Amino acid sequence: MTDDRSPTGLGSTTIATIAQEVGVSSATVSKVLNGRSDVAAGTRARVEASLERHRYRRRARRTTGEGQIDLVFHEFGSDWALEIIRGVEAVTSATQLNVVLSQLGGAHRPPQSWVDALIARRPLGVLLVMCNLTDQQRQQLQRQAIPVVVVDTDSASSASVPTVGSNNWNGGLLATRHLLELGHRRVAIISGPPDVLCARARTAGFRCAHEELGVPVDPALVRAGNFHLDAGYTHGIELLSRPDRPTAIFAGSDLQAMGVLRAARQLGLDVPGDLSVVGYDNLPVAAWIGPALTTVNQPLRDMAGTATRMLLDLARGVALPPSRIDLVAELVVRESTAPPPPT
Amino acid sequence: MTDDRSPTGLGSTTIATIAQEVGVSSATVSKVLNGRSDVAAGTRARVEASLERHRYRRRARRTTGEGQIDLVFHEFGSDWALEIIRGVEAVTSATQLNVVLSQLGGAHRPPQSWVDALIARRPLGVLLVMCNLTDQQRQQLQRQAIPVVVVDTDSASSASVPTVGSNNWNGGLLATRHLLELGHRRVAIISGPPDVLCARARTAGFRCAHEELGVPVDPALVRAGNFHLDAGYTHGIELLSRPDRPTAIFAGSDLQAMGVLRAARQLGLDVPGDLSVVGYDNLPVAAWIGPALTTVNQPLRDMAGTATRMLLDLARGVALPPSRIDLVAELVVRESTAPPPPT
Numbered sequence: 001m002t003d004d005r006s007p008t009g010l011g012s013t014t015i016a017t018i019a020q021e022v023g024v025s026s027a028t029v030s031k032v033l034n035g036r037s038d039v040a041a042g043t044r045a046r047v048e049a050s051l052e053r054h055r056y057r058r059r060a061r062r063t064t065g066e067g068q069i070d071l072v073f074h075e076f077g078s079d080w081a082l083e084i085i086r087g088v089e090a091v092t093s094a095t096q097l098n099v100v101l102s103q104l105g106g107a108h109r110p111p112q113s114w115v116d117a118l119i120a121r122r123p124l125g126v127l128l129v130m131c132n133l134t135d136q137q138r139q140q141l142q143r144q145a146i147p148v149v150v151v152d153t154d155s156a157s158s159a160s161v162p163t164v165g166s167n168n169w170n171g172g173l174l175a176t177r178h179l180l181e182l183g184h185r186r187v188a189i190i191s192g193p194p195d196v197l198c199a200r201a202r203t204a205g206f207r208c209a210h211e212e213l214g215v216p217v218d219p220a221l222v223r224a225g226n227f228h229l230d231a232g233y234t235h236g237i238e239l240l241s242r243p244d245r246p247t248a249i250f251a252g253s254d255l256q257a258m259g260v261l262r263a264a265r266q267l268g269l270d271v272p273g274d275l276s277v278v279g280y281d282n283l284p285v286a287a288w289i290g291p292a293l294t295t296v297n298q299p300l301r302d303m304a305g306t307a308t309r310m311l312l313d314l315a316r317g318v319a320l321p322p323s324r325i326d327l328v329a330e331l332v333v334r335e336s337t338a339p340p341p342p343t
Numbered sequence: 344m345t346d347d348r349s350p351t352g353l354g355s356t357t358i359a360t361i362a363q364e365v366g367v368s369s370a371t372v373s374k375v376l377n378g379r380s381d382v383a384a385g386t387r388a389r390v391e392a393s394l395e396r397h398r399y400r401r402r403a404r405r406t407t408g409e410g411q412i413d414l415v416f417h418e419f420g421s422d423w424a425l426e427i428i429r430g431v432e433a434v435t436s437a438t439q440l441n442v443v444l445s446q447l448g449g450a451h452r453p454p455q456s457w458v459d460a461l462i463a464r465r466p467l468g469v470l471l472v473m474c475n476l477t478d479q480q481r482q483q484l485q486r487q488a489i490p491v492v493v494v495d496t497d498s499a500s501s502a503s504v505p506t507v508g509s510n511n512w513n514g515g516l517l518a519t520r521h522l523l524e525l526g527h528r529r530v531a532i533i534s535g536p537p538d539v540l541c542a543r544a545r546t547a548g549f550r551c552a553h554e555e556l557g558v559p560v561d562p563a564l565v566r567a568g569n570f571h572l573d574a575g576y577t578h579g580i581e582l583l584s585r586p587d588r589p590t591a592i593f594a595g596s597d598l599q600a601m602g603v604l605r606a607a608r609q610l611g612l613d614v615p616g617d618l619s620v621v622g623y624d625n626l627p628v629a630a631w632i633g634p635a636l637t638t639v640n641q642p643l644r645d646m647a648g649t650a651t652r653m654l655l656d657l658a659r660g661v662a663l664p665p666s667r668i669d670l671v672a673e674l675v676v677r678e679s680t681a682p683p684p685p686t
Binding site: 068071076079081082085086089093096098099100101102103105117121229233255258259261262265284285288289290 | 411414419422424425428429432436439441442443444445446448460464572576598601602604605608627628631632633
C-alpha cells in the first residue's frame, strides 16, 4: 500500500492503489475513470475489475446549479413519451437544470459508446425510460457518482437501481374484472412484447381475474404485440374474424385500442354494442375519440415526476434505499365498454 | 486605439477597445460576454450597446464532437411536439450531439435569465419551436457565435433568423378549395390564436379559396382558438348549434378536429354525412380515428430535420443567407369529407 492518496478517491483506495495492483500507470486508471476511449480493451477490463473489487467511488460532486440530467427513452415510438417529458419538465423547470434527451432506437440497453460519452459529460444524473443498464455499465456510473433512476421497465434483474413504475398487475386485474363483471365470457388480451415485464404483469392480472370468477382463459385469445396502433389493428382483425370471436378486447395501450376500434369499424362491428374495448395509459386523446375509451389510468406524468425528484435527491447525496415505487393504476370507465350482445 | 488584441475578438475590435470606450475594465466586458449576472444592469447595457456598435463577434469555436444543441418549445401542449423531437433526433442520432430540451411554459419569448444561462453553457446552437428571441437576445447569441434557427412561428419581424416552416397559406387554400369543390357553401374555420402568424396565413388561404369561387365568407363562421382539443369541441358545439349551421369545418389542428368530431357526435350529427371536417398537421393518429381524418399534411419531422441540418451547418461556419424555407403542405383526403347533405 502506498500513501499517495488521490483527492478523488473515497475511503482508503486510491488511483495509485489500483494502478499498482493492475500494473499500469495512474494516468491509465484516470483515463478509464474518465471514460476516455484511448485505453486498450483488455487493460480497461482489468482496471475496471480492480476498481469494482475495491469498491472505488468518486467523491460526489457539488451541485453547480448549471447541471444537466439525462432523459433516455428506449424509443419515442409512442405518444406517452410526451407525457413522461412533461412530468420531468414539471420538476426541472423549477430548477436551473437542463434535460438532455436521448433515445436508443428501440434497444433496451444503451451501447457502451453512449455510456462512455455520458461519463465524459458527467451529468447530474440519468433517468432511463423503458430501458436499463448492464450491471457493468451501472457500476461504471456508480463509480462516477452519477445516480440512475429507472421509469417503469422490465427491471426484474436490477433491484439495486431505484425504479418508479405503476402496478401493472393490478391494472390488468381491474380492466379484466370490469369486463367479466359486465358479463363477458370471451375476453381477449393484446399485450406488449413478451420480453417487457410490464406486459407480462398485466397478462398475469388478466388471468387472475378469470380465476377469481372461475372463467377459463382461451389461449387463442391471449396475444402479444407491440404497443402501437398497427398491432392493435392486426390482432383486432384476426381476433374479430374468428367464428368464435371475443366480445371484449383488453388492449396493451390506448394506441393499440385505437387500432382495435379501427378493425371493428372495418368489420362493421359496433363498439360497445357488439364489442367492448379497454385501453391502457389514459392518454389525453382517450377521452376525446369516439367512443371515448374505457382505459387504465397509468399516471405517467406523476411517475416521471417522482423519478425525477428521486434522482435529484440522489444527486444531492440523499441516501435512498434500493427500491421500486409503484404508483396506483386505476380504471377509468367511459363509453367503449358495455354488457356483451345477447347470444 | 490600443494594440492589445484579445484572442477571442474577431476583426480589429478587441475586448480592450470596448472596455476603453465604455470606461470599464476588460474583466467587466468579459463578464458581460460570458453572460455572468454580477454586472450592474446599466453597465451591462452600455457594454452591450458598444459591442453591438462595433459588431463584436467571438471567434467560432471548434466543434468538439461532444457538443449539445438546445431545442426550445414554447410549450409541450400538443402532440406534434413529439413529431418535432423525432425529426431533430433523426439528424442528431447520427452525430455525437446531445439535445437539450426546454419549454417556455407557453411564452413566445424566452426570459433573459434563460438566455444568460444558455450563454454560460455555450451550446453549439439553438433551435426555437414556435417561439423567438428579442432583437437584443439575438444579438447576444450572435456575439457568442451561437447560431439560432427557428421552426415555424410568427417570425414576421425577424428576417435575420433562418426559419423553417411550411406554407400555411397554401395549406388553408387547399383545404378550403377541397370543401368548396365538394359543394359546401357554408364552411367554418377554427384557426389558432390570432397572434400566431401561421394561423392568420391559413385563414387568409381560406378567404382566398372563397374569393376564387365567388362564395361569400360569413364572419360568424370564422373562429380563433387554441390548437387543442377543447377549442375544437367548444367552437364545434357553438357552430353546430346554430340554426344556420355550417356543413363543413376546417380545423386548425388534428387535435382541434377531434374536438369537432366529438361535438358532432354529441349533437347526433354524422361525419361526413351531415358535416365534413378537415384537420391540420396529419399526425399519425389522424389516419386511425373514425372517421379517418381528411387533413393537411404539415411535414413536421422534415421541417425539424431541415432546421437541424441548417443549425449544424451554421455551427460549422457555413454561411447561409438569411432565409425562410417553407416546405410544402399537402391535402390528404380520407373519410371525414363528402358532399354536403341535400337541402
